[in-house]
Amino acid sequence: MQEFFKDILSIDGVKGIILFSFSGAPIFKTFTSAIKQDPEDMQWGRFIESLKGMRETDFLFEKGRVYIRRTAIGYLVILMGLFVPMAILRLNCDTLLPSLTPEKSSKRWPRFFKR
Numbered sequence: 001m002q003e004f005f006k007d008i009l010s011i012d013g014v015k016g017i018i019l020f021s022f023s024g025a026p027i028f029k030t031f032t033s034a035i036k037q038d039p040e041d042m043q044w045g046r047f048i049e050s051l052k053g054m055r056e057t058d059f060l061f062e063k064g065r066v067y068i069r070r071t072a073i074g075y076l077v078i079l080m081g082l083f084v085p086m087a088i089l090r091l092n093c094d095t096l097l098p099s100l101t102p103e104k105s106s107k108r109w110p111r112f113f114k115r
Contacts, residue, residue: 001028004099007092013084015064019100021074024048031079051075056093058086069093071100 005017009032016031024045051057051068059066060082067078067089076096078089 002030004096005030008078008089008096011080011084011089011092013081014078014089015081016079018077018079019071019074020044020048020077022048027074048075056090069097071097073100073102076100 001019005028008014008017009030015033017029018026019028021027024043024047026044051070054068054070056067056069058068063082065080065082065084067080067086069076069078076093078093080089
């Protein structure tokens, strides 16, 4: 999964990525710099619940920024510095979204898909 996020992580100022399921469980996480607290120690369920219905959002803080994007499997949370080119980040997220889809099984028509 690291391969999917390499373009986003290569953007100057991006500090890390966390992919959450819709229930708030971390699916994937990677950081370019050290963080003070492990994200799995935090209660993310209520925060993810509050995002219900949002396609994307951007939080601006005094020392950083958080960009959140809804995907087919959950929410993508990108931690970054204040001065990140958002147009490039959004473009990379748009190209990434089709690859983050749940796997569909072909159990309905199994004989047609056998090799």
